Amino acid sequence: MSVAEEGSGTRAQRIAANLRVLGERVRTASEKAGRAADDVAIVAVTKTYPASDVRILAELGISDIGENRDQEAAAKAAECGDLDVRWHFVGQLQTNKARSVAQYADVVHSVDRVRLASALGSRARAAERELTCLVQVNLDPDAAAGVLGPRGGVHPGDAAAVADAIAGESGLTVGGVMAVAPRGDDPANAFERLYSVASAIRDRYPQATVISAGMSGDLVAAVEHGATHLRIGTALLGDRGSNVG
Structure with a gap:
C-alpha cells in the first residue's frame, strides 16, 4: 500500500467511525420522538x-452532499460527476449565482425571497433542469418581517409568499422548508416554530414534505420536532472551526 493509499484508508476509516456514531445518535433521537430512523436523511456538508x-461518503452510502459556496461546490460537483449523489446548495445565495447553482444543484435549501425564486426558475429552464427548492425561514424570534438575519431566511409570516413564487416557476418544485436555529435561542423552541411553518406550506403544497433542520450540535432537537433532513459536517468530517455543521 502506498503512503497516499494508507492515508486515504485512515481517512475513510475515521469517517466510517464517525458515521456509525452519528447513526446511533439519530436512531436514539428518532426512537425518543417515536419516529423511524429511516425517516431522517443525512446531508453531509x-x-x-x-x-x-465526497467519494468516501458515497462509498459509505451517503447520497446527499451539501455545499454552501458556489465556486467550491461547482468545482467539486464537476470532479465528482461520476458519482450517484444529490447535490444540495445550503448556503445563502445571491441572484447572480443562480445560473451557476442551477447547473449542478438538485436541491436549493436557501430560497428566501421572490426575486431569487425568479432567478433560479429562469436559470433552471435555460439549463433544462428541475430544481427542488426549500423556503429558508428566519427563526430569530426578534426578527422584523422582511429583515434578513445574518444567515438569511424569510420572516415566518412571509414564507408562504416565497413558496408561491417557487411554485409559479416552471423548472422549480416547492420541496419544503429549511432553517438554522438562532444563536442564544433554545433550538427546540426554534424548530417547533419551523414545524408550524412547514405544516402551513405543506397544506398548500402536499409534496413539500422536507424539513431541513438541525446540524451536529442540535440534531436531537431537530429530530424531535420533525426534521427530515439533517445538515451534518463536523460530526462526520471533523471540526473545521466553523458553524456550518
Whole structure:
C-alpha cells in the first residue's frame, strides 16, 4: 500500500467511525420522538473538505452532499460527476449565482425571497433542469418581517409568499422548508416554530414534505420536532472551526 493509499484508508476509516456514531445518535433521537430512523436523511456538508471525502461518503452510502459556496461546490460537483449523489446548495445565495447553482444543484435549501425564486426558475429552464427548492425561514424570534438575519431566511409570516413564487416557476418544485436555529435561542423552541411553518406550506403544497433542520450540535432537537433532513459536517468530517455543521 502506498503512503497516499494508507492515508486515504485512515481517512475513510475515521469517517466510517464517525458515521456509525452519528447513526446511533439519530436512531436514539428518532426512537425518543417515536419516529423511524429511516425517516431522517443525512446531508453531509462538505464545505472546505476535498472531493475525495465526497467519494468516501458515497462509498459509505451517503447520497446527499451539501455545499454552501458556489465556486467550491461547482468545482467539486464537476470532479465528482461520476458519482450517484444529490447535490444540495445550503448556503445563502445571491441572484447572480443562480445560473451557476442551477447547473449542478438538485436541491436549493436557501430560497428566501421572490426575486431569487425568479432567478433560479429562469436559470433552471435555460439549463433544462428541475430544481427542488426549500423556503429558508428566519427563526430569530426578534426578527422584523422582511429583515434578513445574518444567515438569511424569510420572516415566518412571509414564507408562504416565497413558496408561491417557487411554485409559479416552471423548472422549480416547492420541496419544503429549511432553517438554522438562532444563536442564544433554545433550538427546540426554534424548530417547533419551523414545524408550524412547514405544516402551513405543506397544506398548500402536499409534496413539500422536507424539513431541513438541525446540524451536529442540535440534531436531537431537530429530530424531535420533525426534521427530515439533517445538515451534518463536523460530526462526520471533523471540526473545521466553523458553524456550518
